[in-house]
Amino acid sequence: MTIAPTQAPAEKGVQLVVRSWRNYVVYVGFVVVFLYFAATQGASFLNGTTLVNIVTQATPITIMAVGTVFVLSLGEIDLSIGSTVALAALTAAATLQVSGAWWIAALAGLAVGAAVGLVNGLFVTVMRLPSFLVTLATMGLVAGLAQQVTNLQSVPVTDAAFGWLLGGGTLLGIPILIWWSAVAAVIGWHVLRQRRFGAHVLAVGNNASAARVSGIKVTRVRIAVFMLSGTTAALAGLLYAGRLAGATYTLGTTDLMSVLAAVIVGGTALTGGKASMIGAVVGSLFMSMINYGLLLAGLTVAQQEIVRGVIILIAVSLSLRGKKGS
């Protein structure tokens, strides 16, 4: 048992301010970067199309961030989401060509994601392997499968319903991708904060043995979270396939970094037990805004990746300092 050190009230007050400031990093960062791009790029950044694009470009990241919040809350990590995007998208596109029914294709894609999650979850729980190693392996395995099944060919998606629902549609004047982001964010927040499942995920991530003796089915919770993560990655894959009217094995390859950065900047601890769904969603918009702004500023893809990497380093150091201070 650890006993909290007795501290002078002033010291504790300072710590509280530092701690809560850290929780708001993403919101402050968002506003600062927004103002910076608005000031330096003027109307080429500050217009309706650009702002809508920032949200719609972020959609797959936002949706994967929702799943990743649960994974990190457990104190685990899922590195396989990027390659699951491609495999699910290819599966859906190929199924669409065979079946012709958009919903069968979508279900097939989601099932692939859930299956990858199930495999990850089983290795982590039954075999008691670290999720870092398990998902590192499945990341490669799934990427290989995605290249194998279609022989590196891309698969076009011509189905109108699929393309509308998972890509270019609008509903009540709002792009369908924004609806997907909003629905994923609201459901993710609801499950994390208002459902038993969310409370159990956080408890397992903070103190698994306490959760176990409290009657929480720890193994079931862990497997469910990996399946959720795989499924959100698959949904992201479907949304790429819908928006780009086709699937290739390269989809999602750079998304893992963006998703982790979004979630960690958003205030979810890598070490488990502490999560912010709203922070993760704002984090994904933040990453998208940076991508877009850097693109407008004329940076190359390589330069953009460097900036993203720097942001992740800053986010991770903040996250780990938070753990030590508490």
Add this chain to the structure above:
Amino acid sequence: MNPLSLSGISKHFGGIVAIERFDLEVEAGEVVALVGDNGAGKSTLVRIISGVHQPTDGEIRLAGERVAFRDASDARANGVEVVYQDLALVDLQPVYMNLFLGRELRRKPFGLLDRAEMARQTQQLVDDLDVRIPTAKAALGDLSGGQRQAIAIARATHWASRLVLMDEPTAALGVAETAKVEELILKLKARGAAVLVVSHNMEQVFRIADRVTVLRRGRQVGTKRVAETSHNELVSMITGLSS
């Protein structure tokens, strides 16, 4: 029918004999202390009664009924509450979530977590037990060691229907905090719970227990009424050296 009755309990870990033929009855409203040197098997015995370990041999009866728990939550569902040596609490969650961990209250009709009601009941419980914490909504990790132990005991008090097991509940506490926890244990007894408490502290045993049973390297050396034994006698039972 006594809330707890153990007969012939043994536990082997591979070749290690951790507990050998242990017998004990604990009555309602009685505090029994379990004492012994490090490695004597005290925690193992607590874990057997609470379903974490299964006994190699012997019988556990709760209120006369034979039980064989599959796991800790099975024991909990049967009214056995445990205050663990390594606090089974979740630091990053509020106090009220810790009190209801694994048994969260939900609101009809959608089954949403009822945080307000959990916080209200927690506040009432800590007020009843005179445990002083800033608020039931505080993060558990922000409380002191004594406050956290008090919360662990309050949780057991809230949920226990017949039996509370405590493994060295004051091992890490200061004098004032220890006194508070002992007061809570006597409150539990006054409510008619059967309490089995592991302790290292002889003064504490004499302050709170009705009877005391001694383990030495897995063997039960004897059981005494506290009123009919002495500090010296207990020490020689624990160590095996005559005083």
